[in-house]
Amino acid sequence: MTSEEYFAWRNYFLVLLDRLPIPVAVCTANGEVRVANPAMAAEWGTVPGRVRGRNLLDLFRPSHSAATQLGRLTEALRLGRRSRYTIDVRWQAGAGGAERAGELLVDPVGEASLAYPLLLAVLRVRAEAPPPEPAAEVSEVEGRILALAAAGATTAAIGKAVGLTVDGVNYHLARLTRRWRVPNRTALVAKAYVLGVLVPGRWPPVAAAAQRERGG
Numbered sequence: 001m002t003s004e005e006y007f008a009w010r011n012y013f014l015v016l017l018d019r020l021p022i023p024v025a026v027c028t029a030n031g032e033v034r035v036a037n038p039a040m041a042a043e044w045g046t047v048p049g050r051v052r053g054r055n056l057l058d059l060f061r062p063s064h065s066a067a068t069q070l071g072r073l074t075e076a077l078r079l080g081r082r083s084r085y086t087i088d089v090r091w092q093a094g095a096g097g098a099e100r101a102g103e104l105l106v107d108p109v110g111e112a113s114l115a116y117p118l119l120l121a122v123l124r125v126r127a128e129a130p131p132p133e134p135a136a137e138v139s140e141v142e143g144r145i146l147a148l149a150a151a152g153a154t155t156a157a158i159g160k161a162v163g164l165t166v167d168g169v170n171y172h173l174a175r176l177t178r179r180w181r182v183p184n185r186t187a188l189v190a191k192a193y194v195l196g197v198l199v200p201g202r203w204p205p206v207a208a209a210a211q212r213e214r215g216g
Helices: 003-021 038-042 064-079 140-150 153-160 167-180 185-195 206-213
Strands: 024-027 034-035 085-092 099-109 118-125
Touching: 024 038, 038 185, 085 153, 118 185, 140 153, 140 185, 153 167, 167 185
Parallel strands: none
Antiparallel strands: 024 034, 024 118, 085 099, 099 118
C-alpha cells in the first residue's frame, strides 16, 4: 500500500468513526487514547481533541470485579493473544455531572507480533433505571374510593361509605382508569400505590393525602 492509499484509508476510517453513535476509542496497549470519536468524548462532556493523549484508566474507574479482567488483558497483550475483554467501569459525565456505569469492550487489533497492538475500546453504557413516577393528584373522594377498593369493598359499600350512588362510584373509578390507562380495578389499585396515592404498608389502606392531614 502506498502512502497515498494509507492516508486515504486512514481518513476514511476517521470519518466513519466520527459518525458512529456508539462511543469508541483507539488506544495504545498502556491505555493512552490515540483517537476518540465524538460519542466517546461526549461521555465526559468534552470534544475528541481534549481526550487524545489521556489514559482510559484516568477517564474510567474499573470496578473491583474488573481487576481479574484487567489482569487477563495485560497477560494476553504480553503473549500476543487476540481476545475480547469486558471491563466493568464507572465514570462521571462531565464536570459535576452524574455518575454513569457501563462496560468497556476491549479488543486488541492488528497483526499478531511481538509488538504490543493497539486497543479498540467500545463503551456500552448501562441503561439507567427510569425515575419513579411523581405522585398523582386525586380528589379527597377519589382517595377514599381507592383506599376502600384496595381493602376489597364492593362498589355499593364504597358508595355508602363516601355518600355516593353506585353510578357515582363507577364514574370516579372509570375516570381514574382512563386517566392512568389501566385495564381494571385491580390494576387501578396497584397504580395508586405506585403513584403514591395510597400509603404502602398500611392496613386498612389509607390515602396519602388523608394521612398527611392527620399528621401520620
